[in-house]
Amino acid sequence: MATSNSANDINLQNLKVDESTMTKECDPQLASGEAFKLTEDQCAILSFDRFLADRYVAGTCSDPTCKYIDARGDQCDKCGKLINAVDLINPKCQICRNSPQIKKSDHLFLNLPKLSADVRSWFDKSSTHGHWTNTSVTITEAWLSEGLKPRCITRDLKWGTPVPLEGYTDKVFYVWFDAPIGYISITANYTDDWEMWWKQPDQVELFQFMAKDNVPFHSVIFPACLLGTEDNYTCVNHLAGIDYLNYEYAKFSKSRGIGVFGDNAQETGIPSDIWRFYLVSVRPETQ
Template sequence: MCSDTPTIRTSEHLFVDLSKLERKLRGCLETSFEGVGWTSNAKTITETWLRDGLKPRCITRDLKWGTPVPLEGFTDKVFYVWFDAPIGYLSITANYTSQWQKWWKNPNEVQLYNFMAKDNVPFHSVVFPSCLLGTDDHYTIVNHLNATEYLNYEDGKFSKSRGVGVFGDHAAQTKIDPDIWRFYLLYMRPEGQDTHFSWADFMLKNNSELLNNLVNFINRSLKFVSNAYNRVVPDLVLTGVDVQLLALVNRELAGYRNDMDKIKIRDALRRILNISRLGNQYLQENQPWKLIKGSAGDKLRAGSVTSVAANISCLLSILIHPYMPHTSQVIQQQINYPSDGNMIPDSITRMLPSGHTINQPAPLFRKLEEAEISEYKSKFAGRQEKKPDPPIMNGNLEDEVSKQGLIVRELKAAKADKDKITREVAKLLELKKKLAISKGENPVEKKKGKKKK
C-alpha cells in the first residue's frame, strides 16, 4: 500500500446491456430448467439475478494483466475475466477440432453440461448465455448446470495465502496415487451441502472402502482365477443363489445409471461400492477356495462362483472408469478386457466367457499409514496465527454491509438452513458494528422504542 489518500477518478468502460437480452434468456432458461441437470443452488442463484430485472454489466477493467480489448479508445483496458473466460470454451474446442461448430452451434442436437462451484453460477447461467444469444448466431446454450457447495479443510477453510489445505500441485507432490485423490474428492463431493476434507477420513476411506472393499474383491476374484484355474475363466452353471446376487447387482447398476443421468456423482460412486460389497459377501458365503477341494459337484460350484466374481470385477472396471480412469485401465489389462468395451450395460452379462484367459493380477493400491498421513496433515496445516483484519474505508464498509445484507436476504428467500442463516446474520451485524465505529457512532446504542404500558 502506498499510504496516499485515495482519490476518485472517472474511467470509461464497455458494458453489455443484459436488460435487452433478458426476454430471450428467460425463454431459454424456462426450457433448460425442465431438465434434471440443474442443482437447486444453481436455480436459486440464477432466479435471484433475474428477479429484479437484469441491468447493464461492465465487461472491462483498468488492469495491467488480462486479455487486451481490441477496440479503439479502450486498448489500455482488459476484459473482465468472467466475460472473457467462457469464450475460451469455444476456442479450446476450435483448437481441438475444426468441426467445433457441430458442438457449439448445434443447440437442437447438443446438450451442454456445466460443472462448477456455486460462486461462478451467474457468469454461466446469465452473463455468458446472454452474450451468446446477443449474437443471433444459433449458439448452443447451457442445458444443465451442476453447482457444488463448498469443500472445507479439516476444521476450517482452504487458504492459499496462509498455506492451509492441499491444492493440485501439492497432491502431485505426495506419494499418493492420483486415482485415490479422485476417489476421495468425488466420494466427498459437496452435493447439496458443504463437506470437509479430513486427513483422518481420507486414510479411513482409502483403507476401508477402497482397499478392503473394492480392491479386495477384485484382487481376490482375479487371483483365484489365476491360482486355481491357471488364469482361465472356468465354466459357469448358475444357481438360485447366483441369480439372486445378479439381481441385486442389476438393481445397483440401474441406480448407478439413474444417478449418472441426474448428475448425482457421489451417489453413483456409492453404488459401485455396494456392488463390490455384495461381491465380497458372495465370496465369503460360498468360499470357492474350499469347494475346489471337494467333490466333482463342489468343484463345478467353485468354478461357477469364480466365474461370476470375475465377471462382476469386469463390470466394476467399467463403472469406475469415470472416477478412476487409470485404475480402470489397469484392471482391464489384468483381466485382458478391451478398453473399447467401456460401455455401461443395462444389466450385467458374461463379459468374460468360459475359456477366457486373463493376465497376471497384481495389487492396485497400498494401505495408507498413520505416520504418513500425520506428516501430510502437519505439512499442509499452514500458518495458523490469526492476522488482524486490515483497515477498511467507510465506503468499502458500506459496500460490505450491502453485499452481506443481500446474502442474508437470498438465504432467507431460499429458505436455507437455519444455522447457515444465523452465521451470515452474525457477519452482517459485525460489519454494521464496524461501520458505526468508523463513523464515530456508538455501536451498542439501542434504538429508542415505545415504552410498554
Template sequence: MAEEKTAAGQGQERKPVLPVAGRRNVLVTSALPYVNNVPHLGNLVGCVLSADAYARYCRLRGHNVLFICGTDEYGTATEARALQEGCSPREICDRYHALHREVYRWFGISFDHFGRTSSPEQTEICQGVFRRLLDNGWLSEKTIQQLHCGGECQRFLADRLVEGSCPVQGCGYGSARGDQCEKCGELLNSIDLIDPKCKVCGSTPSVRDTDHLFLELPLLKEKLERYIDGASGDGSWSQNAVQVTNAWLKGGLKPRCITRDLKWGVPVPHDKYKDKVFYVWFDAPIGYISITACYTPEWEKWWKNPENVELYQFMGKDNVPFHTVMFPSTLLGTGENWTLLKTISVTEYLNYESGKFSKSKGIGVFGNDARDTNIPPEVWRYYLLTNRPESSDTQFTWTDLQAKLNNELVHKLGNFINRVLSFIAKPEGVGYGSIIPPATNAESHPLTQAISETVGKLVDQYIDAMDKVKLKQGLKIAMAICNEGNAYLQESQFWKLYKEDPPGCATVIKTSAGLVYLLACLLEPFMPSFSKEVLQQLNLCPEEHLSFFDEKGERDKAKRPWDLIPPGHRIGKPAPLFKGLDDKAVKGFKEKFAGSQAERRLRAEVATQLEETQLSS
C-alpha cells in the same frame, strides 16, 4: 493439435473427436481453473474431478464425448500476482499452467484437450462475439465511478486490486475483494467497500470518473428467460443452480460492465477503448470455445450445433450466474446458432477440517499436497466424490478420509476382490489354478439367481443416477454391489462347497469373478487407476472389455454376472488393491497441513535450520 485421451490431455497425437450423426454427442466442460495458484481439493471436486467422472461415464455408455478444460489466464488476479512476484503475467501463466497440468495428470483427469485462454484463438473469437453484440445494439457506454490509486501505482484499480470490508449487512468480512466477497459470496462494486486499500501499494484510493462498455442484460431478459425456462427443465439443472439463477432474475437484471482498465487481457477492438481489455467474466466462458478451437479447426461442429450436441458444464456455486446468465446472454445477443448449456451440475463448498479451503490464504490441502502424501490418486478420487457437496456443504477431515479408506476401500471393496481372485489363483485341489471355472448350475442356483436379480436392479439404478449427473448416488450404488458380493460369498460358504458341492462352488466363484469385473466397470468413472489394476489382475484388456453400451446389450449382461467372463479364462496375479491408513499417519497429516501454506513453509524452514544446527554441532 489433437491429443490422446489421457490424464490432463497428455499423450500421442490422434484424430480430433467430432460430433457423429446418429449418436449422442456430449460436450463436457469444467469451469476453467484460474491460473494464479494450484487448485485445492475443493476446487478439484467442484469442477474438474466431477466433470471427469461424468465424461468417463458417458464414454463407458458409448456416447461420443468431448471433454474440454484449460486455465483461465487473463484478468486482475494474474496482474496482481505478477506484480507481487516481480515478473510478467505471461511468466505467471506459463508456470501455473504447467503446475495445473501436472496436478490433473496425477489425478487421472481425462481431458480431450487442456488448453489456456491466453491464445490467439481466444482473442479472435472473443473480439468476434463483441463485434456482433455491438452491431446488434446490445452494448452501451456509461461513465462510472472507479477507484484510482494516487500512490505508487497511478492507475485505475480493477476489482481484484482493491480490498476492504464487505458492505453487506451482517457480513462485514474484512478481506473482501472489489468484485466479490469470499465470505458471503455477494457480488460487489469496489467503490462500495468500506475502508478500501490498493492491494499493490497499500494506498487509500480515491473515486474518479471513467468510461466503460456494458452488456445490456435488461434488454436481453426476454430471450434469456425463454432459454432458461426450457433448459433448466429439460436439462435437469441441479437445484442450487436454479436457485442462484432465479435469484438473479428476480433481483432484476442490470447492465453489466464488460471492460477493465488492465493491460493483461483480450484488447477491446474499439478506438475509444483500445487501452482497455475485456472483463475476465466476459471473456473467460468464451474460453471454452477458443480452447476447442485450439483443439480442432472444426470447433463450430461442437459449438454451433445445438440440434446434435448436448453441453454439460460443471462448477462450484460461486460461478453459476456467469454461466446461466452472463454467458448465455452473450451468445444469445450475437444472434448466431450457438450450442447453449443443457445441463449444469453445481456443487456447494467442501470445507477443510474446522474452517474453509482458501486459495488466497493457502489454507487446506492442495493438489500437489495430495500427491506428496503418497496416498494413491484413486483413494483421493473416491474420497472426494463420495464426499461431493451436491446439495449442501460437506467437510474434509483426515479422520474421515482414514475411515472411508480403511472401512470401505480396504475392508469391503479390496477384500472382496482379493478374496475372489486369490481363491481362483490357488493351485488345483484347493482352488482353480488361476482358471475361471464353469458355472453349470447358475440358472438353478437359488443364491446366485437372487444376487443376479439384486445386482440387475442396482445397475439400472446406477445408470439412472449417473444419467441425471447424481455422481455421489451413482458411486454409492456401485459400492452397494460390492456389499452384495461380500454377503453372497459369505452366505454361500464357498470354502465348504469346494469339497461338498464342486458345481455349486464353481458357480459362486464364476459369478463372483463376474461381479469383480462389473465393479471394475462401474467404478471406472470414479477410480480409473483402480479399474485398470483390477482388469490387469483379471487379465482382461480395458479397451476391449470396459463398456456399457445399450446397443450392444451390455446393460443386460450385468443381470447374468456368471456370463461376464468365459470359463477357461486365465486370470493374472492377484494382489492387494489398497493400503490402510493408521492413526500415526493421520496425526502427522493433521500437523503437517495445519494453518496456511506460508505457515507450513515457515515451519519447514525452522525445522531445516534446526537440523542443520544439530548436524554442525
C-alpha cells in the same frame, strides 16, 4: 516505492499466465450489439498511477444483509453477489493496504436488461429439461427475479485480451466476460469443426461443473452473451454448481495455509485417480 512497484509487476505477470492464455481468440461478434458505453468509477492507486485489478481490492460487502468484511472487488464470497469495486465499504488495496483513489474512465457494459427476457425463457427451459443442482437454480433464480443490471466488461489493465473496438484498444476485457469465450476458442484451436459442438444446440448437450461463486457467470452472463449474438450458439444444458468444499470445517485458504493443495496431494504418492474419486465423492452438492 520502486521496490513494491516491481513486486506488483511480478504478480501481474503471473496473472497473465493464469487468466488470459485461454482466450487469445476472442469472437468480436460476442462483444458487439449488446454492449453499451457508460462511465464507471474504478479503484486506482494514485501513487502508481494505474488501475487496480478487482481481486486486488477488498472491503466490506455493501449488501446490508451481508456486510462480509473481506469481499473482493468484483464479488462477495459470502453472499455471492457481484459487486462494483467502488461500492465496497472501506476498500483497501490488497498490495499496499492503502485506500484506493477513485478515477473516472469510460467502459463498455453488457446491456443485460435488454436480454433478460431471453435469458429467463432459456433458463426456464434449460433448468427444467436438464440436470441443474438446487444451488445453481437458486442462484440464477435470485439474479433473474432481482432484475438484471448493466454489467461492466472492460478494465483499465495491461494484461488480458485487448478490446477490439476503436477508443477502447488500451483496455482489456474483464476476465469473466472473456474466460467463457475460451471454452469455444479452445475447441476452435483443437479442430476446424468446432461449430459441430458450439453451433448445433439441438445435437449437443453441454455439461458444466463449478463452485457456486462461478454460477452466475455461466447461468446468466455468458448465456446472455450467446443469446445476444442471435447466432444459435450452444448454451449450457446441465449445470452442476456446488457449495464450497471445506477443510476441517473451515474455508480452504492458500494464504492462511488451510487445506490440502495440489503439491501436498502429489507428495502423498496417492494416485491421482484416487484423489479424483475422493473429491467427486465428497463434493458438497447441497447446502
